[in-house]
Amino acid sequence: MIWILLILFVFTEAFLRLFATPSEMWDHIVRYVLSDVIINTILLVSISSFLASFIGFLAAYIVTVYDFRGRKIFSLLLYLPLAIPPYIASYIYSHMLGYTGIIQTFFRNQWKITVDPNWFTYSAMQMGIFVFTITLFPYVYITAKGYMQKYLGNYLETARTLQRGHLNILLTIALPLATPAIFAGFTLIALEVLSDFGVVMYLGIPAFSTAIYRSWISLGDFDSALRLSSILMIFVVVLLLYQHMMRKPNSISMHTRIRPLKRIRLTGFQETFIITLFVIVLMVSLLIPVSQLLLWANVSFVNIRWNQFGEMLFNTLTLSTGVSIVIVLIALMIANYTRLSKSWLAVLSSKITLLGYSIPGSVVAMLVIFFFITLKQVIPINTHTTLTMLIFGLILRYLGLGYQNIESGMRKIGLKFNEASRLLGKNYGQSLISVDLPLLMPSLFAAFALVFIDVIKELPLTLNLRPFNYHTLATQVYQYASDERVVESAIPSLIIIAISALLLWQVIRWVIKEDN
Amino acid sequence: MKRLFIFVAVALTVLAGCGPKPQTNRQVNVYSARNYDVDKNMFAAFEAETGIKVNLIEGKGDELLERINREKADSVADVFMTVGGEHIYFAQQNDLLQDLNTAAISKFMDENLYGKNWVAITQRARVIVYDKIRITNPTIQTYEDLIDSQYSGKLLVRSATSSYNIALLAAMIQREGIEKATAWAAGVVSNFARTPTGNDRDQSKAAVAGLGDYAIMNTYYIGTMSVSSDAEEVAVAAKLGVIYPKNTHVNISWAAIVKGSKNSAEAQLLIEYLVAKQQQTIYTRQNGEFPVRDDVAPSDLIQSWGSFEAEDIDYEQLGAYVIEAVKIFDQVKWQ
Numbered sequence: 001m002i003w004i005l006l007i008l009f010v011f012t013e014a015f016l017r018l019f020a021t022p023s024e025m026w027d028h029i030v031r032y033v034l035s036d037v038i039i040n041t042i043l044l045v046s047i048s049s050f051l052a053s054f055i056g057f058l059a060a061y062i063v064t065v066y067d068f069r070g071r072k073i074f075s076l077l078l079y080l081p082l083a084i085p086p087y088i089a090s091y092i093y094s095h096m097l098g099y100t101g102i103i104q105t106f107f108r109n110q111w112k113i114t115v116d117p118n119w120f121t122y123s124a125m126q127m128g129i130f131v132f133t134i135t136l137f138p139y140v141y142i143t144a145k146g147y148m149q150k151y152l153g154n155y156l157e158t159a160r161t162l163q164r165g166h167l168n169i170l171l172t173i174a175l176p177l178a179t180p181a182i183f184a185g186f187t188l189i190a191l192e193v194l195s196d197f198g199v200v201m202y203l204g205i206p207a208f209s210t211a212i213y214r215s216w217i218s219l220g221d222f223d224s225a226l227r228l229s230s231i232l233m234i235f236v237v238v239l240l241l242y243q244h245m246m247r248k249p250n251s252i253s254m255h256t257r258i259r260p261l262k263r264i265r266l267t268g269f270q271e272t273f274i275i276t277l278f279v280i281v282l283m284v285s286l287l288i289p290v291s292q293l294l295l296w297a298n299v300s301f302v303n304i305r306w307n308q309f310g311e312m313l314f315n316t317l318t319l320s321t322g323v324s325i326v327i328v329l330i331a332l333m334i335a336n337y338t339r340l341s342k343s344w345l346a347v348l349s350s351k352i353t354l355l356g357y358s359i360p361g362s363v364v365a366m367l368v369i370f371f372f373i374t375l376k377q378v379i380p381i382n383t384h385t386t387l388t389m390l391i392f393g394l395i396l397r398y399l400g401l402g403y404q405n406i407e408s409g410m411r412k413i414g415l416k417f418n419e420a421s422r423l424l425g426k427n428y429g430q431s432l433i434s435v436d437l438p439l440l441m442p443s444l445f446a447a448f449a450l451v452f453i454d455v456i457k458e459l460p461l462t463l464n465l466r467p468f469n470y471h472t473l474a475t476q477v478y479q480y481a482s483d484e485r486v487v488e489s490a491i492p493s494l495i496i497i498a499i500s501a502l503l504l505w506q507v508i509r510w511v512i513k514e515d516n
Numbered sequence: 517m518k519r520l521f522i523f524v525a526v527a528l529t530v531l532a533g534c535g536p537k538p539q540t541n542r543q544v545n546v547y548s549a550r551n552y553d554v555d556k557n558m559f560a561a562f563e564a565e566t567g568i569k570v571n572l573i574e575g576k577g578d579e580l581l582e583r584i585n586r587e588k589a590d591s592v593a594d595v596f597m598t599v600g601g602e603h604i605y606f607a608q609q610n611d612l613l614q615d616l617n618t619a620a621i622s623k624f625m626d627e628n629l630y631g632k633n634w635v636a637i638t639q640r641a642r643v644i645v646y647d648k649i650r651i652t653n654p655t656i657q658t659y660e661d662l663i664d665s666q667y668s669g670k671l672l673v674r675s676a677t678s679s680y681n682i683a684l685l686a687a688m689i690q691r692e693g694i695e696k697a698t699a700w701a702a703g704v705v706s707n708f709a710r711t712p713t714g715n716d717r718d719q720s721k722a723a724v725a726g727l728g729d730y731a732i733m734n735t736y737y738i739g740t741m742s743v744s745s746d747a748e749e750v751a752v753a754a755k756l757g758v759i760y761p762k763n764t765h766v767n768i769s770w771a772a773i774v775k776g777s778k779n780s781a782e783a784q785l786l787i788e789y790l791v792a793k794q795q796q797t798i799y800t801r802q803n804g805e806f807p808v809r810d811d812v813a814p815s816d817l818i819q820s821w822g823s824f825e826a827e828d829i830d831y832e833q834l835g836a837y838v839i840e841a842v843k844i845f846d847q848v849k850w851q
Contacts, residue, residue, distance in 0.1 A: 099725035100748035204675035468571035
């Protein structure tokens with residue numbers, strides 16, 4: 001509860017602006033900027049979230065319902081694109097398709113053919129949608145797969161007895177059943193796209209995050225920036241409440257007996273088709289970006305500054321691990337509170353935790369700085385040589401992500417085990433620790449992993465709130481990329497991706513084992 | 517995968533090699549938006565030579581300045597460094613800077629490159645580039661030429677969110693007034709080869725690829741491209757012809773002592789160190805920037821582009837036109 005009050009305290013500042021008299025600059029923004037920003041943001045968010053959800057759901061459905069060669073390995077690999085930060089993917093693909101990129105240079109240097117560069121042109125919006133789709137689809141893949149594995153079995157048997165066709169089962173049974181799970185993943189994707197700054201800034205897409213940044217930094221109008229942020233937050237709250245209502249009707253199905261799912265064995269053309277499909281998805285989302293980074297790492301190895309690299313690695317690992325653990329603990333407490341209290345206040349306050357996830361990091365950073373400047377007048381704290389501000393900011397930003405996961409895990413378990421334990425004489429707290437927690441472990445680890453891979457690649461907060469001489473791999477990527485030295489940013493990028501991928505791999509294998 | 521492990525192993529070895537450093541009481545706290553390896557090496561050298569420890573926070577210039585402004589009385593920053601003269605206005609308006617001793621500096625620097633509380637460290641020009649193999653006889657001589665209708669569909673330039681473009685237009689407002697600057701920006705938009713996307717380097721690559729004929733870009737990036745790890749980028753840099761338009765827009769990187777600095781003597785020393793002859797030579801040779809000293813020659817690459825006449829900018833006032841510039845970009849739909 002205290003944490004929620006803190007969050008509210010920080011964000012109230014933003015909301016209050018909506019009711020103040022608008023500045024003269026606001027008229028300018030409404031007249032020339034706002035409509036473009038709203039249209040572009042809606043297009044970008046809705047199309048990329050939709051496409052990513054489509055791929056994520058379809059992939060989850062196929063690995064859940066069918067059996068084919070390599071199914072196991074595919075089902076694991078499909079989590080990994082999440083390890084690739086969207087901004088890095090946008091640099092990679094823009095460069096690959098560009099004049100000095102591998103495709104055009106290959107034709108030019110190997111075959112002496114100059115290809116028409118117009119073949120490789122794309123609009124910023126297309127590239128943005130592409131990048132978000134390939135890097136974020138695992139969010140839906142994760143939620144939909146977990147859900148379908150548990151609940152699809154019951155319906156599938158019946159459907160097969162009724163001789164329903166493949167497409168029919170997919171559209172009339174799996175899709176409606178998995179809708180709440182898809183929407184949960186969809187929401188995470190939408191929030192991540194809304195708060196993105198790196199991709200839209202690099203590609204030049206007028207979006208909320210860049211508009212907020214510009215009003216504040218370039219136009220020097222902090223009021224308008226907060227006003228834009230609060231409009232954005234209203235959208236987000238509506239989206240979150242809608243998601244909350246979406247999942248209600250299905251809560252009944254959770255109490256039915258879970259029947260194990262029998263997979264259909266694919267053969268011949270069907271099998272080849274599915275495997276080809278997965279290979280293409282994984283090539284585009286994983287293999288190609290990583291290979292490109294490896295090539296760049298190879299040529300930039302001698303040209304980057306290696307001093308402090310060990311320190312950066314150490315900072316990166318300790319910060320990401322520490323923050324993720326704290327977030328999991330706080331999220332667990334909030335989820336436990338909302339599970340017991342069914343009031344609207346509890347629902348709303350739990351949704352507020354997600355606010356930090358949806359507004360641009362640089363705005364959160366400044367709100368945190370204001371907060372600490374105010375706080376310092378009351379209690380003297382050292383913010384320049386300690387990590388206090390940075391850790392606070394990161395928790396504020398990513399708490400919602402951890403919470404979302406833990407809360408859905410708690411919902412799956414329900415209160416019945418806890419009640420049973422209490423009937424056997426233990427009190428609520430004891431039951432929580434001895435009965436609920438072990439059941440929750442997979443959700444806790446998943447939450448830890450998802451928060452970790454977001455913190456490790458996080459930029460605006462780390463950049464703005466870190467103490468003196470504190471560098472991480474992400475700030476190193478920023479250093480090179482902001483200097484337009486994308487090739488030189490390959491090695492720190494690769495290390496970020498490798499750490500995230502290793503963690504995801506371990507946690508997922510472990511979670512799957514636990515779930516079974 | 518094996519390679520990754522090698523990287524990790526190398527990193528860990530570096531970590532193991534980081535022993536305790538010699539302790540010193542003298543230090544200087546730097547907020548810098550110049551996030552370059554060259555600067556870090558220079559700070560390390562300064563530390564080794566003077567025994568003054570340099571503590572560094574890097575970030576974006578305007579955000580760091582905003583932070584100093586919010587922290588004001590409480591700020592621990594001693595030196596602020598950034599790219600872009602347009603920030604001086606904000607810093608001075610908000611009374612964030614402390615007077616410098618410019619006696620030593622003034623002897624070898626142009627008058628518009630320092631003020632009572634700031635000093636330029638390097639310079640960069642915003643020029644027009646083209647593929648000198650494809651276009652043997654470039655016809656553009658001024659920024660104003662760019663809006664001629666014969667270049668319709670031929671211009672490449674990055675998004676208006678770039679601070680380089682904002683400073684370019686702000687300087688134009690300062691020199692020519694709002695009306696002319698608006699007409700110019702609108703003219704450029706109508707000659708766009710494509711909707712602005714990518715950074716400065718991307719514009720020059722697109723010019724060499726033939727997606728447009730002329731690209732607006734910062735000289736600094738030609739310099740860094742020519743020493744890129746990527747051989748293809750080096751090849752592009754070699755193909756670029758550079759046009760210095762009449763009244764070439766030159767922007768500065770600058771440094772200042774933050775008001776209330778508790779280590780102002782050390783801060784003064786660091787700033788003097790950065791504009792010393794040896795460091796200025798390093799900046800121009802290794803980082804592709806123009807030196808600020810009369811007695812240091814620009815790098816060979818820069819000299820190969822010939823000489824030019826820079827526009828007359830009052831850097832202290834440049835920032836006063838930034839808001840107007842951003843508004844114009846919005847009005848003419850230069851995204």
